Amino acid sequence: MSLAERDSKVIWHPFTPQKGSPLPVGIVRAEGSYLYDEDGKRYIDGISSWWVNLHGHSHPYIADKVSEQLRTLEHIIFAGFTHEPAVQLAERLLELLPGEQTRVFYSDNGSTAVEVALKMALQYWYNKGEKRTKIIVLEDSYHGDTFGSMSLSARSAFTQAFNDWLFEVEVVPVPVEGREVEAVEAIQAIVNTGEVAAFIFEPMVQGVAGMQVMERRALSEMMRVCKDAGVVCIGDEVFTGFGRTGKVFASEFLSTKPDIYCLSKGLTGGTMALGVTTCNQTIYDVFVSEDRLKTFFHGHSFTANPLACAAALASMDLLMRQ
Ligand SMILES: Cc1ncc(COP(=O)(O)O)c(C=O)c1O
DSSP states (O other): OHHHHHHHHHHHOOTOOSSSSOOOOOOOEEETTTETTOOOEEOOTTHHHHHSSOOOOOOOHHHHHHHHHTTTTTHHHHHHSHHHHHHHHHHHHHHHHSSOEEEEEEEEEEEHHHHHHHHHHHHHHHHHHHOOEEEEETTTOOOOOHHHHHSSSSSOTTTTGGGHHHOEEEEEEEOTTTTTTHHHHHHHHTTTTTTTEEEEESSSSSSSTTTTEHHHHHHHHHHHHHHHTTTTEEEEOTTTTHHHHHHHGGGOOSSSOEEEEEHHHGTTTTTTOOOEEEEHHHHHHHTTOOOOOGOOOOOOOTTTOOHHHHHHHHHHHHHHHO
């Protein structure tokens, strides 16, 4: 039996109708831009394995760094303990991210990076003792598949079975060419209610929406409207981060910078699962308290996995050489 046939007896693949779909392609190895199937057929990985791969498959530099780390420290609990790759990666990310980011919170994929950002922004207001409940999103947005990130995303066939359980959000136009004024006016009207906690968006390009490119001045202006009212701006750079738009981060194109960033996908060069949420000092400060209820109670067993952090450091070395 082929790999694909064995697969079809035991595996349930993501986003895949369970009837009528072709057998998956059984990949046995990958190198550079190419994938090789079990019959030796070669494919170009045109989708960069879901937009995660940056430097080509099985990159020897990343492989060496990860295997070195594997022999040193493979994993530890990240509450009450720390390790060199996590600290070094945080130091490097904070140096590179646009705006004044001061803290890194680790998780393990893009959706969890968004969940963390959302919870951080909501608890920011809770800890301050102010009731702000509205979240603003762009039309056509996609932020992930967990309940929080689905709620922030456009309703579609993908969310239909869950729509009754998703929380409501305020949807504004995407500031594409020709809709700049409409988008800025729409966000201003919602922000004026004084009830908005956060605005989440993909800086410059909406990936899943079909590579929808925004007008940088209009998006910066929308963020400015939010910032003037204290609304937390969350830049979801899960897709756009790490060179996808020509800059290391797409937010470099904007004149106003996010308060919180979400990172994943290209973070490890496509080698391992890792999520990062960063914030600035204003957000972080309201969590610094002797009141235990102001603690950010969130985490995952594999938070800040040292192997994934080592892969990310190696990937960033390669990115910086370009
Ligand atoms: C902008 C954006 N945010 C979040 C996610 C979710 O990331 P993940 O698939 O790692 O959960 C994606 C995935 O495509 C994305 O494009």
